[in-house]
Amino acid sequence: MSRIDVRKTYKLYIGGAFPRSESGHSYEVADSKGKFVANAALASRKDARDAVVAARKAFAGWSGRTAYNRAQILYRVAEVMEDRRPQFVQATQQSEGLSAGKADKVVDEAIDRLVWYAGWADKVTQVVGNANPVGGPFFNLSTPEPTGVVAVLAPQASSLLGLVSVVAPAIVTGNTVVVVSSYERPLPAVTFSEVLATSDVPGGVVNILTGSAATIAPWLAAHMDVNAIDLTGVAGETALATELEVAAADNLKRVRRAPATEPDWTLDPGLEPITAFLEIKTVWHPIGV
């Protein structure tokens, strides 16, 4: 008799732990051909709020790390992903229906993107900061700081590369995030959370909720302790995106608007995904003896 395999329970990732949804709800996830793969946790409003609490708690510590340290941790995430390549290739194939060759390329790209973003940690301040020559005897320096807790609606189609491309730029500068994964393709996000948990990323810096953006996002958009929201995951859903942007105005969240269609994630992302969640702080001090 052949061995019966041990299957994984796919759970949420909140505050560095892997809870099930407090609601007790789950939903069936199928592969690209429609065949049942697993029951994923269906995150609830309460899970989203718990995740915000965890993200807020982690913010001071994470944003207070040196940029060099954050760079090394993001690089470490890439290392651990590389180490678990076959698992990600398989997960991407399963969820996105890619050929082995294409899945391989997607995973390459995802790992390389993490390495790319890791390097930005200790460079972005020099690129977007400024010494200002004010018309008086003052030291005057403008530097970027992280916006705070960012709700990230991850893309629906690109379950791994797209996910990495919205999470890495937010956290590299010191933001902490609450991510809502792709609804139909949540499993690579769960596997990614297992990488985060073993890569020295402090608990609470990245929190991943599997489930429906349409259900969870309104609570995140209206949450008064969330500072920004990335609407990428509702690309093309104009009515929902507008509703979320309206809700976000309650505490003037920074909104990264949803594109009309999901972007081509293989293109050079530029600096905008990073600068969307930065605040420029300017410090003045008199010069004198």
Place this chain on the structure above:
Amino acid sequence: MGFEYAPAPESRSIVDIKPSYGLFVNGEFVDGHGKSFKTISPATEEVLAEVAEADESDVDAAVKAARRAYEKVWGPMPGRERAKYLYRIARIIQERSRELAVLESLDNGKPIKESRDVDVPTVAAHFFYYAGWADKLEYAGRGADPRPLGVAGQVIPWNFPLLMLAWKIAPALACGNTVVLKPAETTPLTALLFAEICQQADLPPGVVNIVTGAGATGQALVGHAGVDKVAFTGSTEVGKAIARAVAGTDKKVTLELGGKAANVVFDDAPLDQAVEGIVNGIFFNQGHVCCAGSRLLVQESVADELLAKLKRRMSTLRVGDPLDKNTDIGAINSAEQLAKIRDLSEIGESEGAGRWSPACDLPTTGFWFPPTLFTGVSQAHRIAREEIFGPVLSVLTFRTPSEAVEKANNTPYGLSAGVWTEKGSRILSMANQLRAGVVWANTFNKFDPTSPFGGFKESGYGREGGRHGLEAYLK
């Protein structure tokens, strides 16, 4: 202690206020289709002029004029030519600086020494600074070929009428956009004089359009489908309404909103200098400043000494005629604002804080409020949480640096903050921890065209000034 000063009024003969003003659309003054309204001097309640109100059709005409100018003239114009128009404007502002200062003080109520020495020189400097960017945008770190957005709809407040106009118009024009600007209904006159300056500079018609009116005019402008960019300075409440109004559109938005800045004084601070900074922080421009240092956080061990010095200094502040060169505190801008300041001050008393003002005679006509401080204020008091936008200071104390940070950041706002200490490492540590867009250390309320200004959290988003200010007007 009392000093007697002879009156030293600046002559108002330098300004020629017309009995009535139209809208400035497509390079010409035209009639508005709304009901006209009167603008008064808040110091005397004297009617200064009758001003046209722009209705939706007027806003539409202005946006269309701006669009034509953008597509046919201003957008295609080489940056170095745009620059020269902006340099011209900067120079005319310098040439007519006293006239602008007197008109600003008349219409707004601010002391002439501020309009003359701060507002108007900074306005000229702002145009001069951004003029130079017009032909250097490819070096601004925003790619090899940064493009303008199109037509900018801009709505500005009454506290720094001409300065806010400069903050909006100069970077927009430098980047190749055209603008429709709505000044506040209580302070439209310097914007209308600026329109004349545009004519003197031979700025092509439609590049700058000024539509006067109140909230409805602003709404029509912000909501107009032909506007590509919305820039607003004003209250957080209106800022949120604008953020909702533009949801689901492609309009780019910058919001510069309210504040409740903490001004933190440590026990090792140079106290006399700190007192000057506190006074400048909250009484500059009658406290009608979004970044005003309205919450004084003083370390417990020096609280009594500092308060004694502060009260003595406040007793020397001269409240009165905005046009008098010796005046420190002018008139409150409107009856409405005065009522709000009175309300919140009464709430401060009824919630248990101790109210103090120096003895000072206030004029009998016009809108006036004495410099006021509240002691024994807790973080829960409304005067510690809400923006009063007047010459009212709430005093709180702290014991440790971490308590100071906690209290300073305990607000939905995040526009500015102040730190007073002789210890360099403490300045930098506080500057790192304070969640505010501008941190003034051992100084307060300093502004410069090269230095970006704007808030964290509910104080809005986007920056004005400096290289960062270009981002708001480029794609």
